[in-house]
Amino acid sequence: MDDPSIFDLHYVLSSCATMSPDEEEELRAARPTLNLLNVKYEVSEKVGPWWKGACFRRSKSKTVLRDFTAQFRGGEIVAILGSSGSGKTSLLDVIACRTSGKVSGKVYYNNYECTKEVIKQYGAYVMQADRLFPNLTVRETLQYAAFLRLPGRTTSQEIESKVNKVIQEMGLKNVAESKIGGTVNRGISGGERRRVTIAIQLLQDPKILMLDEPTTGLDSYTARYLVSNLADIAHNSGKLVILTIHQPRSELFKLFDMVCIMSMGEQVFLGKSSELVDYFGQIGHPCPTFANPLDHYIDLASVDRRNHESEFDSATRVKALVQTFSMSEIHNETLNMVMEETMKPSTRRTLVLFYKPRPPNIFRIINALVGRMMVNLGRDRTIYISRLFLLSLFVPFICAFLGHMKTNQESIQDRVGLMYQSLSVPPYVAILNGVALFPPMRDMYYRETRDGLYGTVAFMIAYVLHIVPFTLFASFIFSIIVYWVTGLYPEWQRFGIYYAVVFVLHLVGEIMTVGCMGVFQNAQIANSTITLILTASLLFSSGLLRSLESMIEIFHWAAWFTIHKYSTEVLVANEFHGSNFTCATGPGAAPCQFRTGDEYLEAFYPDAIDNFYRNFGAIAGFILSFLTVTIIAFKIRGIPNLN
Numbered sequence: 275m276d277d278p279s280i281f282d283l284h285y286v287l288s289s290c291a292t293m294s295p296d297e298e299e300e301l302r303a304a305r306p307t308l309n310l311l312n313v314k315y316e317v318s319e320k321v322g323p324w325w326k327g328a329c330f331r332r333s334k335s336k337t338v339l340r341d342f343t344a345q346f347r348g349g350e351i352v353a354i355l356g357s358s359g360s361g362k363t364s365l366l367d368v369i370a371c372r373t374s375g376k377v378s379g380k381v382y383y384n385n386y387e388c389t390k391e392v393i394k395q396y397g398a399y400v401m402q403a404d405r406l407f408p409n410l411t412v413r414e415t416l417q418y419a420a421f422l423r424l425p426g427r428t429t430s431q432e433i434e435s436k437v438n439k440v441i442q443e444m445g446l447k448n449v450a451e452s453k454i455g456g457t458v459n460r461g462i463s464g465g466e467r468r469r470v471t472i473a474i475q476l477l478q479d480p481k482i483l484m485l486d487e488p489t490t491g492l493d494s495y496t497a498r499y500l501v502s503n504l505a506d507i508a509h510n511s512g513k514l515v516i517l518t519i520h521q522p523r524s525e526l527f528k529l530f531d532m533v534c535i536m537s538m539g540e541q542v543f544l545g546k547s548s549e550l551v552d553y554f555g556q557i558g559h560p561c562p563t564f565a566n567p568l569d570h571y572i573d574l575a576s577v578d579r580r581n582h583e584s585e586f587d588s589a590t591r592v593k594a595l596v597q598t599f600s601m602s603e604i605h606n607e608t609l610n611m612v613m614e615e616t617m618k619p620s621t622r623r624t625l626v627l628f629y630k631p632r633p634p635n636i637f638r639i640i641n642a643l644v645g646r647m648m649v650n651l652g653r654d655r656t657i658y659i660s661r662l663f664l665l666s667l668f669v670p671f672i673c674a675f676l677g678h679m680k681t682n683q684e685s686i687q688d689r690v691g692l693m694y695q696s697l698s699v700p701p702y703v704a705i706l707n708g709v710a711l712f713p714p715m716r717d718m719y720y721r722e723t724r725d726g727l728y729g730t731v732a733f734m735i736a737y738v739l740h741i742v743p744f745t746l747f748a749s750f751i752f753s754i755i756v757y758w759v760t761g762l763y764p765e766w767q768r769f770g771i772y773y774a775v776v777f778v779l780h781l782v783g784e785i786m787t788v789g790c791m792g793v794f795q796n797a798q799i800a801n802s803t804i805t806l807i808l809t810a811s812l813l814f815s816s817g818l819l820r821s822l823e824s825m826i827e828i829f830h831w832a833a834w835f836t837i838h839k840y841s842t843e844v845l846v847a848n849e850f851h852g853s854n855f856t857c858a859t860g861p862g863a864a865p866c867q868f869r870t871g872d873e874y875l876e877a878f879y880p881d882a883i884d885n886f887y888r889n890f891g892a893i894a895g896f897i898l899s900f901l902t903v904t905i906i907a908f909k910i911r912g913i914p915n916l917n
C-alpha cells in the first residue's frame with residue numbers, strides 16, 4: 275500500500291479539520307507546484323596556487339544562477355536546455371537542495387519552503403552517471419533499493435508489487451531477470467541501465483522527479499523512448515518531471531510541455547514548448563525552415579568563446595535576449611502567478627511536519643546492504659576467488675623459504691622472520707583487496723547517502739560484516755598451512771591465537787584502507803599512504819628488525835598507538851614461551867645465545883607474557899578504533915561532487 279501523502283486528499287482533509295472551505299477547494303484544485311522567485315545561486319571558488327592552503331587562497335564569488343523565476347506544475351514534463359555551463363545542473367541542485375553555495379530568493383513547493391526535508395519526502399534526483407551493482411539482476415537491484423527506500427513497515431509483498439509497478443512503468447519487463455552488467459561482463463544496454471536508475475527513484479513515488487542529462491550517451495531512438503516514457507509518467511501520474519538536456523533532437527521537442535532555455539545562469543526563455551517558436555519569431559529571431567528549433571535557439575543563446583571578438587558579440591546578444599525575455603508578457607505572467615502563489619498564507623505549512631514516513635531502521639538497512647554486497651560479490655568469480663585466496667598466494671613462498679623450522683639457535687632468527695611475515699602479509703593483502711573492491715561500494719554509498727537513505731555508520735558496519743566471513747576463511751587457510759608446515763609451537767590452542775592475530779591484521783588492514791579511501795578519492799594515493807603507514811608501524815613498533823630499546827624515544831611513544839606493537843608481543847609470547855632451543859657444539863657452531871624461548875622473551879619482550887591478555891584485548895580493540903576513525907574520516911570528508 276502506498277503511504278499517505280499531502281496529495282492524498284482524504285488523508286489531508288481528515289488531518290486538517292481547521293481548514294476553511296475555501297482552502298479545501300484550493301487544495302482540491304492543487305497539483306504539485308514548484309515556484310521559484312528571483313532565485314540567485316552564488317558559489318565561491320578558491321583562486322591561487324594550491325600550495326598556499328585553503329586558508330590563504332583568495333575566495334572568488336561566482337553567480338551561477340541569477341533572477342530565476344518559474345512555475346512548474348505536476349503533470350508536466352519540463353526541459354531545461356542550454357549549452358554547457360549555462361547553469362542547468364545548478365538549477366536542479368537548487369531545487370533539490372543540494373547546493374554548495376549561497377541561495378537567495380524563494381523556492382516553494384506547494385507553499386512549503388523547499389527544504390531538504392521536503393525534497394527528501396517528495397522529490398527524487400537522478401544523476402548523470404548510473405551507479406549500479408553489475409552482478410545483480412534488474413529485479414534484485416530494485417528489490418534492494420526498495421528495502422532501503424520504503425518505510426520500515428513495508429511488507430515483502432508490498433515491496434514486490436512496488437517493484438513490479440516500476441518495472442512496468444519503465445518498460446523493463448523483458449530485462450527484469452537480466453544482470454545489470456559492467457565493463458567486463460555485458461549486461462543490459464545503456465538505455466536500460468538508465469531506466470533502472472530512474473526506476474529506483476520512482477520506488478518512492480516522488481512528486482517531483484529531477485533528472486540531470488538523462489539522455490547523455492544514448493542513441494537518438496533510445497533517448498526518445500526514454501523521454502516519452504518520462505512524459506507518460508508525468509501525464510499519467512501527475513508528477514512533475516524536470517530534466518536537463520544538452521542537445522535535444524527535434525523529435526523530442528513535442529514531448530516537452532515546458533521549455534526553459536538558459537544561458538550564463540539566466541533565462542532566455544521559459545514557457546510552454548508550443549510558445550517557443552512564436553516568441554522568438556516575435557522578437558526577431560524566426561526559426562529557419564527545416565531547422566530544429568531547440569538546436570537553433572540553444573545556439574542563439576550560447577556564448578561563443580573561440581576568440582575575444584566573437585565572445586563579446588555573442589555575450590551582448592545573450593544579454594539582449596535575457597533582457598527581452600525579462601520584459602516579455604510570458605515572463606510577467608509567470609512572475610504574477612509565482613508572486614500570487616508564494617504570498618498566500620501558508621496554513622498547510624505544518625503538514626509536512628505532521629506526516630513523516632518512518633524510515634527503515636538501522637538493522638533493516640544493514641541487512642539490505644550486507645545482502646546486496648554479498649549477492650554482488652558472490653556472483654563475481656574473480657572477486658570471490660581474490661577475497662578467499664589472495665592471502666594464500668603468499669603461503670608457498672613463506673613455506674618454501676623457511677621449510678620446517680628446527681629448534682636450533684639459527685631457528686630463532688627464522689622464527690623472528692616468520693613473525694615479521696605473519697605481521698606484514700595479511701594487512702598488505704587486505705590493502706590490495708580494499709583498493710580494488712571498495713571504490714564501487716563507495717560510489718554507491720555517496721549516492722545513496724546523498725539521497726538520505728542511510729548514514730556512514732550503517733554503511734561501514736555493513737561493509738565490515740560482509741568482508742568478515744571472507745577474511746576469516748582467507749586467514750584460516752593462510753594460518754593453518756604456515757603454522758603447521760613451518761613448525762611453530764605444536765599446540766592447537768596456540769595455533770588458535772596465531773590465527774586470531776592474522777585475522778585481525780587482515781581485517782584491520784582493509785578497514786584502514788577503506789578509511790584512507792574516505793579521505794583520498796584517488797585509490798593509488800590511498801594505497802601508497804596506507805602502505806607507508808603500515809610499513810612505518812611495523813618497523814618502529816614490532817622490534818623484529820631492530821630492538822625497541824635501541825630506537826629513539828619518540829618511536830617508543832608512537833608504538834603505543836600501533837596495532838603492531840601489541841600483535842608482535844602476542845605472537846612472540848605465543849611462540850617462544852615454554853619452547854627450548856638446542857645449542858650445537860664444535861668448531862663453526864652458532865653461539866648458544868638462548869637455551870629457552872623465555873630467555874629470548876626476557877631479552878627483547880620482557881612484558882610480553884605478563885601483558886599477554888592485555889595485548890590480545892588491545893588488538894581486538896583496534897578493530898573498533900579503526901572502524902571509528904574510518905567513520906569519522908568519511909564524515910569529515912563529506913560527499914564529493916558526484917557529477
Ligand SMILES: Nc1ncnc2c1ncn2[C@@H]1O[C@H](COP(=O)(O)OP(=O)(O)OP(=O)(O)O)[C@@H](O)[C@H]1O
Nearest residue numbers: 317319338356357358359360361362363364365374
Ligand atoms: N560548486 C561550484 N563551484 C564552482 N563553480 C560552480 C559550482 N557549481 C556550478 N559552478 C559553475 O557554474 C556554471 C554552471 O554549471 P552547471 O554545472 O550548472 O552547468 P550545466 O549547464 O549543467 O553544464 P553541463 O551541461 O556541462 O553539465 C559552470 O561554470 C560551473 O563551473
